[in-house]
Amino acid sequence: MEKAILGLDIGGTSIKGGVLVKGHLEDIRSVPTPAMESKEYILETIATFIDSYSAYDFVGIGIGIPGLVDSREGIVLGLANIPSFQHVELKKFLTGRFSKPVFVNNDANCFAIGVHKYGVGKPYKNLVGITLGTGVGGGIVINGHLYSGMFSAAGEWCSAPYLEHNYEYYCSGKFFHNVYKSKPKALAKQALAGDPQAIQAFDEFGRHLGELLKMIMYGLAPEAIVLGGSIRKTFPLFKKSLFKTLETFAYPTVLQNLKILISELDETAIHGAVALVDTEKDMVEV
Template identity: 40%
Template sequence: MREVIGVDLGGTGIKAGRIKNEKIDAHVVCPTPKTDTAEEVIDNIIDVIKQLIQPTTEAIGIGVPSVVDVENGIVYDVANIPSWKEVHLKDFLEAVFHIPVHINNDANCFAIGEKIYGVGRNQQNFVALTLGTGLGAGVIQDGRLLKDANCGSGEFCIVPYLDGDYEQYCSGMFFQKLGKDGVELYNLATAGETSSLKRFDDFGLHIAQLVKLVVATIDPQMIVFGGSVSKAFPLFEKSMKKGIQDFAYPNSIKKLQIKVSEIENQAVYGAAALCYQ
């Protein structure tokens, strides 16, 4: 396997790793600077990469929480980084490091990371759903990220649902909507506290509606969950599976595999996996 670098750019932190033989052999984390200038954030990314890059490094992959012009490596309107309205990140970094740089939305990175390193290795068509602070999705078709016009495929989060949208009911926002701390609820539920268990049962029923939406629109072989909330899968698995049984095409549900990511440092591996596309 190639030696590549994966970088996860977030609103609060930059995480990066050098991956060799499918393992992270060096890792760097630094805060994302609070600044009005895009250049300062770029300088931090460059500094992080400099700490990892070697003469044997072949490519760099970067995941960002935003819309990306994938072909040209232009990043638009990054969440929680106000200065990043339009950043030609690929051009900046290739001018410094002289190796290929690949950039994509962080949810797409999660999907391709599962294809290259995770439970999607032997699957040609699947959807990866990130259940975290928000809801994200990446679509793999014919073994590759689905090509689209504006890096917007799989944005199930904005589809109207009940009194809001799917993101409000199928991510950590659901527990915030209840006025509850998700971690506290998880700890109480794993200890067997009845009302907390009920919250996760309710969450599973909402996830069931999301699964049916994904199957109706994409019809994948598999759905894989990732993100912080996916760690609570055993608490909502039963109600989710019950909630999908009334789908209009029972055979699609019967064939569907539903799994949880087994990758640690999902965001770094996902960014690195872009180098294989």
């Protein structure tokens, strides 16, 4: 795509943006999210932020949201950690303000289509993207197209019951915080220095994540599963226990052909938001 596309990642802490120009993401910026302000105030903050990119003459706006979204109508049904941002007609508001196409989806879904369109997932038509951070997010690409499900809720394996809690409790930063009273980054440093308890923490984490990936494989049997989020950077620390757990999967042929990949994109949320616009263009022109 020759023309620019604007991508936004709207979260409870910050609103982050970037522009895709000739296949490259550039001009990454962010502003604090006024999370405790009114819906109207937050909408104006988003619009002002978008205005700051007006020099690019972008052809469309893609937005990733950590919550449920009516992607067809562009309505944010709920946004994590922002009390006032419930049932917000974001697409209608921004289309009226900027007269550009606007696409809104769940941020984990954005991650999946982003790595498929621009990252290590390019060679695969059927993949699952899993973000490992404060929580766990999941997105599904089937036959080269994002599958969002109703209200962009497809891939929400994080909430499925597992052991005493759910998968998010054991497969995200919450596991390290709740069980080991530490943050993943701090524990990673300790593990690399040879601390037995820190090494054990990542060993356990890998086993739990392996069980999550097995559940995904039983349901979808994707060609690839791409891991993203901040915890992906500690992959060498939990790789062994992860693959050992995957060896217990019931269908060896499926497992042997599955690719477990680590996303190389640092701005995956923005890449994914941009992909919502770029992919829609591709779908229309086919």
